Amino acid sequence: MDRSLVEAAQRGDHDAFEALAIGAADRLFAIARLILRDAHLAEDAVQEALVHAWRDLPRLRDPERFDAWLRRLLVNACADQGRHRRRWSAEIQIVRAEPATNDATGSMADRDQLERGFRRLKPEQRAAVVLHFYLGLTLAEVADALGIPEGTAKSRLHYATETLRAALDADARTPAAATNGRPA
Amino acid sequence: MTGPRSAEDRIALWLEEESAGFLPDRVLDATFDRTRDTHQRGPSVWRLPSMTRPIPAVIAVGAAAVIVVAAVLFLRPAPRERVGDSPATGGPYTSPLFAYTVDIPAGWEVAPATTPWPAGQRIEADPGSVDTFRIPGSPIDASVAVAAQPAPEGATSTTWLATWEGIREDIGGHCFGSSTGWMTARVAGLPAWHVKWRCDSAPYERSNWDEYTFLAGGMGYVISGNPTMIDRMIESFRVPSAVPSAVPSASPKAIETSSSPSP
Numbered sequence: 001m002d003r004s005l006v007e008a009a010q011r012g013d014h015d016a017f018e019a020l021a022i023g024a025a026d027r028l029f030a031i032a033r034l035i036l037r038d039a040h041l042a043e044d045a046v047q048e049a050l051v052h053a054w055r056d057l058p059r060l061r062d063p064e065r066f067d068a069w070l071r072r073l074l075v076n077a078c079a080d081q082g083r084h085r086r087r088w089s090a091e092i093q094i095v096r097a098e099p100a101t102n103d104a105t106g107s108m109a110d111r112d113q114l115e116r117g118f119r120r121l122k123p124e125q126r127a128a129v130v131l132h133f134y135l136g137l138t139l140a141e142v143a144d145a146l147g148i149p150e151g152t153a154k155s156r157l158h159y160a161t162e163t164l165r166a167a168l169d170a171d172a173r174t175p176a177a178a179t180n181g182r183p184a
Numbered sequence: 185m186t187g188p189r190s191a192e193d194r195i196a197l198w199l200e201e202e203s204a205g206f207l208p209d210r211v212l213d214a215t216f217d218r219t220r221d222t223h224q225r226g227p228s229v230w231r232l233p234s235m236t237r238p239i240p241a242v243i244a245v246g247a248a249a250v251i252v253v254a255a256v257l258f259l260r261p262a263p264r265e266r267v268g269d270s271p272a273t274g275g276p277y278t279s280p281l282f283a284y285t286v287d288i289p290a291g292w293e294v295a296p297a298t299t300p301w302p303a304g305q306r307i308e309a310d311p312g313s314v315d316t317f318r319i320p321g322s323p324i325d326a327s328v329a330v331a332a333q334p335a336p337e338g339a340t341s342t343t344w345l346a347t348w349e350g351i352r353e354d355i356g357g358h359c360f361g362s363s364t365g366w367m368t369a370r371v372a373g374l375p376a377w378h379v380k381w382r383c384d385s386a387p388y389e390r391s392n393w394d395e396y397t398f399l400a401g402g403m404g405y406v407i408s409g410n411p412t413m414i415d416r417m418i419e420s421f422r423v424p425s426a427v428p429s430a431v432p433s434a435s436p437k438a439i440e441t442s443s444s445p446s447p
Contacts, residue, residue, distance in 0.1 A: 012224055014216075014219065014220060017219065018216055021212065021215065021216075022212065025206075025207040025211075025212055026205075026206050026207055028207070029205065029206065029207035029211075030203035030204075030205065031203075033202075033203070033205065034199055034202055034203055039205070043207065043208065043211045046207060046211065046215075047211055047214060047215045047218070050215045050219065051215060051218050051219055051222060054219040054222060054224065055219075055222050055223075055224055056224075057224060058224050110194055110198065111198060111201075114194070114195065114198045129195065129199075130199060133192065133195045133196040133199050134196065134199040134200065134203060161191070161192065161195070164191065164195050165191040168191055168194060
């Protein structure tokens with residue numbers, strides 16, 4: 001993140017803002033898609049977050065916090081998408097045409113069970129998982145991004161991790177589960 | 185294959201695999217079409233005391249000053265009595281638009297609101313709709329904003345808080361500190377709500393602010409800004425034809441805070 005770009009954008013320099021947005025776009029999209037489990041909703045969330053960012057950028061008090069601030073806007077936008085469209089949970093169908101050729105997760109079963117476990121999570125729990133396990137944020141940083149106390153972030157992350165762990169454990173106990181009961 | 189890996193590792197790997205992909209250019213194009221047509225919000229009048237760095241603070245003060253001066257010069261068709269405006273030696277200030285009275289210490293400046301604050305409107309929509317109190321020369325640009333808008337008919341202290349929460353910005357937001365959440369308080373002897381925002385580290389202390397909101401005479405009042413200034417103002421804050429308090433106040437000048445759930 002280039003501080004001078006942030007400061008220029010805060011002064012209304014749209015080109016500077018575009019440079020910041022382009023630099024952050026793919027990362028924001030990845031986060032939103034992971035949380036929302038839907039590419040179209042994720043596109044909308046990113047757009048809303050960026051518009052919000054442009055509008056409120058003069059109010060960002062510390063340009064060094066631009067990335068964290070933008071993450072918070074994105075998480076809020078994801079929550080809004082979910083609230084408005086009521087599509088937070090299992091009704092979102094993810095269709096995977098074919099498995100990745102490099103199955104780094106270890107097995108399709110892992111993937112299915114994690115997907116299923118993830119869908120059981122509330123959006124705020126999903127956000128905590130993505131911020132911590134995907135972005136590698138610390139608990140304090142997760143709390144920062146979600147605008148919640150660190151203790152709350154810790155409990156959300158703990159619950160979410162246990163839910164996903166249980167999904168994986170269920171898979172280990174019942175291999176057939178990988179092919180049964182996939183959400184319609 | 186999954187045996188040696190921890191659940192956490194497997195989750196991280198799965199997320200990494202799932203994250204592949206790029207934001208389509210059309211989305212960015214559409215975004216920039218919108219942002220080009222979107223005006224940036226100026227630094228909030230409410231949050232003006234909480235700028236964290238000198239340069240943006242100067243910019244903010246300059247912008248706010250321009251707005252206030254422009255509003256005073258151009259928006260008002262004729263000079264209006266500015267009761268208590270900028271008392272050189274201190275004294276009572278009565279808000280022309282919001283009717284409250286407060287004792288102002290010597291040296292404070294007051295920029296009275298020039299337009300009413302319409303019900304349901306965010307305060308940022310019109311900086312001219314707040315009374316702004318400042319301490320000239322304050323190293324942290326200390327200021328407080330006070331305004332009142334008509335409350336919904338039949339509003340109670342609790343429903344007014346819900347109304348106000350629906351209007352205002354989220355608590356905190358930009359300085360990444362901690363908020364107390366709404367606490368009960370009393371202002372001018374009336375039940376009130378109080379929230380404190382405190383930034384985490386010393387460089388951002390100037391971002392600290394307090395906010396009070398309460399009902400009086402069918403109006404929803406909001407006081408927001410520098411905590412020390414607000415403490416001073418609250419001691420003498422008074423409103424005409426106040427809504428009778430459900431809980432009698434021990435002292436109209438006293439302010440008490442607690443963490444009980446409702447006033």
